[in-house]
Amino acid sequence: MRKMMKYRLYPTTAQTKALEEQLGEACRLYNAALQERRDAYQHSGLSLNYYDQANQLKAMRAEGACGLANFSASQDVLRRVDKTFKAFFRRVQVGEAKPGYPRFKSRRRFDSYTFPSWGDGCRLTDADRLSLQGVGHLKVKWHRPLTGTIKTVTVKRQAGKWFVCFSVEYTADALPVLDARVGIDVGLSSFATLSTGETIANPRHARKAQAQLRLAQRRVARRKRGGRNRRKAVVLLQKAHAHVQNQRTDFHHKTSRTLVDTYGVIAVEDLNITGLARSMLAKSVHDAGWSAFIATLAYKAADAGRQLVYVNPRGTSQTCLCGAPVPKTLSQRWHECGECGWSAARDHVSAQLILGLGLSLLGLT
Numbered sequence: 001m002r003k004m005m006k007y008r009l010y011p012t013t014a015q016t017k018a019l020e021e022q023l024g025e026a027c028r029l030y031n032a033a034l035q036e037r038r039d040a041y042q043h044s045g046l047s048l049n050y051y052d053q054a055n056q057l058k059a060m061r062a063e064g065a066c067g068l069a070n071f072s073a074s075q076d077v078l079r080r081v082d083k084t085f086k087a088f089f090r091r092v093q094v095g096e097a098k099p100g101y102p103r104f105k106s107r108r109r110f111d112s113y114t115f116p117s118w119g120d121g122c123r124l125t126d127a128d129r130l131s132l133q134g135v136g137h138l139k140v141k142w143h144r145p146l147t148g149t150i151k152t153v154t155v156k157r158q159a160g161k162w163f164v165c166f167s168v169e170y171t172a173d174a175l176p177v178l179d180a181r182v183g184i185d186v187g188l189s190s191f192a193t194l195s196t197g198e199t200i201a202n203p204r205h206a207r208k209a210q211a212q213l214r215l216a217q218r219r220v221a222r223r224k225r226g227g228r229n230r231r232k233a234v235v236l237l238q239k240a241h242a243h244v245q246n247q248r249t250d251f252h253h254k255t256s257r258t259l260v261d262t263y264g265v266i267a268v269e270d271l272n273i274t275g276l277a278r279s280m281l282a283k284s285v286h287d288a289g290w291s292a293f294i295a296t297l298a299y300k301a302a303d304a305g306r307q308l309v310y311v312n313p314r315g316t317s318q319t320c321l322c323g324a325p326v327p328k329t330l331s332q333r334w335h336e337c338g339e340c341g342w343s344a345a346r347d348h349v350s351a352q353l354i355l356g357l358g359l360s361l362l363g364l365t
């Protein structure tokens, strides 16, 4: 299996300059490759592929027309262009109304480049620093051990900070088998409710971080376009975004870890089903973070050898465990069944229904 491991980099002033330069060169190459494809297409109806472009790299570098220090990293930039074009042609083919022609990227927004094979232009030094061709030996904050076999290395700039992402291949260690089963109802008022009746509250700091984010957004809106002060406000806004994102990711990791450690079978709603009921739609729109959480849960479950099952959420808030329909509006938070007389919190009932559906899908009932 593959996963990403991300670490903070602490470049010196000179190294920061070198990193900026490498990113700038990667961006220039990206835009040049894009331009060439556009021209070829517009002038002669030709569509270039990756190899047409990669074959020119050597000559370009000999002429000094490509300043990206590592050859394979340059190839990777061209592969990125190739990918965006392939995605564009796919969108055209399925007849999307606005397929969106690949666009040039601004230097400011071009914020990562990749060394596609470990050991080629990138390695670890004896002093546990990250050596990057064209940059030097960078200090890394190893906040946790790097495990697995390193495949690729991506250098990233995020809100004024630098990071390295290692894509590593590893073999998962399955956890001891557990019989415990749980259904999870994603919530509007709380983060989630379990079929056990337990609720997982939304993290308390989220609201505060959101307020700071709005403040930062307003500050950007007030500043004059193109001005130096706006630029500064934008960096602050990026930082606020990164902060919210980090808090959310952290919460997702911890929550899914607990679930995977406690339950052998986990049933969740499939929020990707089209034509969801309004209440379900509200959930999926409410917080795009949901899909991120489910994704985290999914890979942790796969790692630990847990069964994660997705169920169609249709009706899970409108029926009772006994099968009787119990229609509720969004604001009705309590479930009261006229048939069997069961009375419980709405989300608790939904979570139990989700578990029931999941178990029947797995043939475990």
Ligand SMILES: [Zn+2]
Residues within 6 Å of the ligand: 320, 321, 322, 323, 324, 337, 338, 339, 340, 341, 342
């Ligand atoms: Zn009932």
